[in-house]
Amino acid sequence: xxxxxxxxxxxxTVGAYLxxxxxxxxxxxxxxxVVILSAALIIAVLFTCxxxxxxxxxxxxxxxxxxxxxxVALAVPLYKNKNLLKQYLIPILVVIGAGSLVSIxxxxxxARLGExxxxxxxxIATKSVTIPFAVEIAKIAxxxxxxxxxxxxxxxxxxxxxxxxxxxWFQIKSPxxxxxxxxxxxxxxxxxxxLMEGExxxxxxxxxxxLAGIFxxxxxxxxxxxxx
Numbered sequence: 001x002x003x004x005x006x007x008x009x010x011x012x013t014v015g016a017y018l019x020x021x022x023x024x025x026x027x028x029x030x031x032x033x034v035v036i037l038s039a040a041l042i043i044a045v046l047f048t049c050x051x052x053x054x055x056x057x058x059x060x061x062x063x064x065x066x067x068x069x070x071x072v073a074l075a076v077p078l079y080k081n082k083n084l085l086k087q088y089l090i091p092i093l094v095v096i097g098a099g100s101l102v103s104i105x106x107x108x109x110x111a112r113l114g115e116x117x118x119x120x121x122x123x124i125a126t127k128s129v130t131i132p133f134a135v136e137i138a139k140i141a142x143x144x145x146x147x148x149x150x151x152x153x154x155x156x157x158x159x160x161x162x163x164x165x166x167x168x169w170f171q172i173k174s175p176x177x178x179x180x181x182x183x184x185x186x187x188x189x190x191x192x193x194x195l196m197e198g199e200x201x202x203x204x205x206x207x208x209x210x211l212a213g214i215f216x217x218x219x220x221x222x223x224x225x226x227x228x
Contacts (some may be wrong), residue, residue, distance in 0.1 A: 002058075005051070009059030024196070033161050034088060035189060055177065074191065074206035083201040090178060092204075095131040096211045099184035103128040108227045118228065123147035125224050127155040130187045133213040140226045152187065159186030160193045175200040183208025 007011030020037040046056060050076065078085070104125045111121040126134035131149045138148035163182050172178060175198055181204030182190035191209050195202030 003145075005055055006062070009051075009056050010063060011028045012042055012045050013038075013059065013063060031161060033157065034192070035157055035160065039101040063086075074202075077195070077203040078206055081200055084200065084204070085178065085207065092176075092180060092207065093211070094209050095180050097215055099181070099208075100128065100212045100215045101219070101223075103185060103222060104184050104216065104228065107226070111228075112152045119144050119148060121228065122224055124151050125227075126220060127151040128159075128185050128187060129213040129216045130209065133217055137217060137220045137224075140221045156186050156189035163190060164193060164197070176204050179204025180208045184212045187212070 016038040017034065018033045020032075021039065023037065024032045024034050024217070046053070059206070067209035070125045085144075105128055107124045108121055111124050119142070123138050124147075126137045129137075129152070131152050134148040134152045135145040138145050148215055159182070163186055165176075166176050167181060172181070178195045178197065182194045182201070184190075187192070188223075189210050191202060191205040192202075194205035
């Protein structure tokens with residue numbers, strides 16, 4: 001029975017993703033966000049079937065494990081566009097470094113202006129990197145790993161919705177610029193949105209996500225205490 005439930009939870013997750021992705025591709029609107037729609041649909045199915053989140057966890061863990069190979073697979077579009085990386089290497093590094101710094105500084109300053117608790121100020125600093133990076137940096141700096149993870153998810157979700165809209169609004173049409181922006185600010189969800197725009201955007205977003213995580217891991221533990 002347990003295996004059937006695990007298979008069922010995996011099936012509804014994959015089914016929700018495929019359905020919401022098809023809607024996203026059909027309407028081509030960032031507001032039709034795959035993550036939000038999929039999560040809402042999965043929750044609705046679990047609620048209807050009277051299944052708790054604890055029942056969902058084993059299936060979720062299996063799918064989370066597959067994130068590793070999926071992340072490695074991002075190297076494929078990057079390899080296909082390696083000439084772009086060589087051609088614009090210095091500008092790419094400068095943009096990612098500047099974007100990461102601005103993300104840390106603005107997030108912490110806004111949190112401080114809002115007189116939020118010290119733990120929240122520290123935890124929000126790593127909102128634009130993937131959860132493994134954010135959690136470890138939060139531990140080192142004295143923040144809350146769970147809060148850091150929550151801020152990462154919120155940033156990715158909001159950024160993947162508003163990012164493409166703002167880039168288009170500011171008439172940023174360069175595939176390289178769009179990919180780097182989404183990858184630096186919105187990490188994995190930004191990469192997913194960039195890949196939907198095109199392979200070139202996706203490869204640049206993948207580079208930005210990885211380098212932003214490394215850069216923030218190196219700079220964050222030193223910069224965060226200074227901003228406090």
